[in-house]
Amino acid sequence: MAQRNEIAGFLDEYLNIHEVEDKYLVNGLLFEGKEDVNKIAFAVDSSFDTICATQKEGADMLVVHHGFLSKVSIFPIVRHLKKRVAELVKTDINLYGAHIPLDVHPEVGNNICLCRLFDVNVKGKFSFGFWGEFKKEIDMDAFVKDINSRLNTECNVFGFGKKKIKTVAFVSGGAQYDILPAMLSDIDCLVTGENSHTTYLIAKDAGMNMISAGHYATETLGVCALSKIVKDKFKVDTVFIDKPTGL
Template sequence: MNRDELVSFLDEYLQISAYPDKSSNGLQVEGKEEVKRVAFAVDTTLKTIERAAKAGTDMMVVHHGMIWGGLEYVTGFHYKRLKALIESGLNLYVAHLPLDAHPEVGNNIGLLRLLGLEPKQPFGEYRGLSIGFYGEFNEAQPIEKVAQVIAEKLDTTVKTYKFGKREIRTVGAVSGAGAFALEEAHRREIDLLITGEFGHADYLTALDLPQSVLVAGHYKTETLGVKSLMELVREKLGLSVFFIDEPTGL
């Protein structure tokens, strides 16, 4: 498949231009014109680039790209990554917020669906756009049961902060660094926020609101979108695809 045709498909499907995102979404680094095999990964690192190149891929599609707000200097690890991409001829395509927010293959719709929930409304406002969703159980579930399902289905360690409701009816999902949605969750009376990472200040905010939270790992909560997009590309475009798993434990 021609690279530009694939890029156009991804740009349109993910609505790349709709998101105020400093991560330079879309085709970040141009490589081979013909794409037969595509690697999908959460992160752009020297290791994921080398694994993609070794496997004979023509493009990497990632959630976390290489360029955040522009590159001023191509030195150090930036140089190593860019050199590896250029020497291997790999295209690098990035979908950050667009992949969090997508209503079909996104990270946050994926988190809800792990629990058997469909989105009720958008949730998690970031720079004027909601990038998450919330859903509702038919019957309230113990927070421990919700945590167990997420832990098992994501194969991750879940930390549970029972500062608010312990019987959960409504669940908001914002993957990765989604603690910015704590106050919105409390204001909208959403019983539980599921996110990826949780800092010292986030803990204190959740405690004082109070707001119950499940923290399932930045990396693990953001594998859902790239894997779902990978399957879509396989089914719709007939390209050879594979997932590069490089967990950080965070």
């Protein structure tokens, strides 16, 4: 058994919660539940279904990539937020969120995990992610098939660039507009989660490759990697709550 504040304090420090800038979501301990923690659930989102699944798993704490407290707009606790908060109050489950800090982390971040998964030699930071090189040029179509298989997803591909690629940038989630700095950096392919009408036209006119592998699919690796760190540190049970959206 571990203590809520001890776990939250460790996560704050390990993930640099108070140092990493995040313009979008509030990070850290978002809802204070029970003090004693025997089991921790990890998930991408803090949806009502995820909170209910956490309770069914018998977990005392839920650690997510997407918390539900926005920095972009102040939203009243009604409808979807009321539903989520009410379930947390009823179950006394702790909620902890790590958004951008879990994207950029050099050990357990979504993007460094993607680099490792696809055997990319990291050369440096890129936006909220990283860029690097394959050991040798690989076929673009084969890379897409590999992503589909390893991430259990169906990629949407803007394949207007090189058919053989050497450099790649990974920026998980909704980073489709990073196609512009990727283009200016002469990166052969950008891998992110989402796309748009506008970025399709940019990719086409610029002769650029962009793979949209799914917002959810590109952001499961970080919480899973983090769960192993927490499990070893606090000797508690952990579980991954898988609630894919298909997007």
